[in-house]
Amino acid sequence: MKVAFLFPGQGSQKVGMLREWLEEDAPLVEELFGQASRICGVDLLRLSLEGPEEELNLTKNSQPAILTFSALLLRKIPLVPDVVAGHSLGEYSALFCAGSFDFDEAVYLVRRRGEIMQEASPLGEGTMVAVLGLSLSEVQEIVDVLRGEGKVEIANINSSDQVVLSLEKSLLPRVLEEVSRRGKKAMELRVSAPFHSSFMEKAREAFARVLEGVTIRPPRYPYLSNVTAAFERDPGRIRDLLVEQLVAPVRWKDIMDVLCGEGVRKALEVGPGMVLSKLFEREHPEVSVFPTFSPRRLQIAVSEVREVQ
Structure with missing residues (x-):
């Protein structure tokens, strides 16, 4: 072992x-x-x-x-x-x-x-959000939906049901809205920039x-x-x-x-x-x-x- x-x-x-x-x-x-x-x-x-x-x-x-x-x-x-x-x-x-x-x-x-x-x-222009309870393919759907509104990308694939996004700060309300529409939760992380993207x-x-x-x-x-x-x-x-x-x-x-x-x-x-x-x-x-x-x-x-x- x-x-x-x-x-x-x-x-x-x-x-x-x-x-x-x-x-x-x-x-x-x-x-x-x-x-x-x-x-x-x-x-x-x-x-x-x-x-x-x-x-x-x-x-x-x-x-x-x-x-x-x-x-x-x-x-x-x-x-x-x-x-x-x-x-x-x-x-x-x-x-x-x-x-x-x-x-x-x-x-x-x-x-x-x-x-x-x-x-x-620069500080305040980007952020990261953990999406809880959705699969990688379901999170990718959200990315595809929002792609025309600004930059949002998959940054961490943490588990089968936790994926982290890097995004423009202005897109945060839209990401939270799309996750909520799917009956799941998302939370902003304690980081100062959108990494791994x-x-x-x-x-x-x-x-x-x-x-x-x-x-x-x-x-x-x-x-x-x-x-x-x-x-x-x-x-x-x-x-x-x-x-x-x-x-x-x-x-x-x-x-x-x-x-x-x-x-x-x-x-x-x-x-x-x-x-x-x-x-x-x-x-x-x-x-x-x-x-x-x-x-x-x-x-x-x-x-x-x-x-x-």
């Missing part, structure tokens, strides 16, 4: 997410977040503890904050994975876990990635130049790409796929299918929140995913997973 480490992406952050860990191990929290803050030029510890929420949610801040939170948890988890995968930003956390980047490189990359992505779509086309070339300056090492654990939902090992191909990930949909449902097919039956969600745990629970109930966002949750997760390692 294999064990996976899963790493969440943007939207999992929230003000106060570090409070229990600061009480549990202040020196480690201050070490990692201090290091990340120096690289980013912003006090990520203060933002994560006190906010304001609007500032934490800026992609240039939320990306390094979430990755650093995941790095903190990895220092606390006395286990090694059989396979790693991350959702969107979480792909960088997964590659850090697998040794493809060191911590400083990973923080620098996601900070620059956030800045470049934000520049590609052609909205990010301007970011592609700029981020490719950033990645050229960073050495990517072959991952020491099997790692699944968001773009291909396949295991990737070659550093050059990984570099190309990380650039492509800016404009390509995240194939998380396919990644869950692959993990299940590979024999994964237990996993840790290494980051804030439990979004990935809930997605797996609905899509593949035979796989137990344990959140680790608090000291108590991590203790339970480690106890459960140690039984099979």
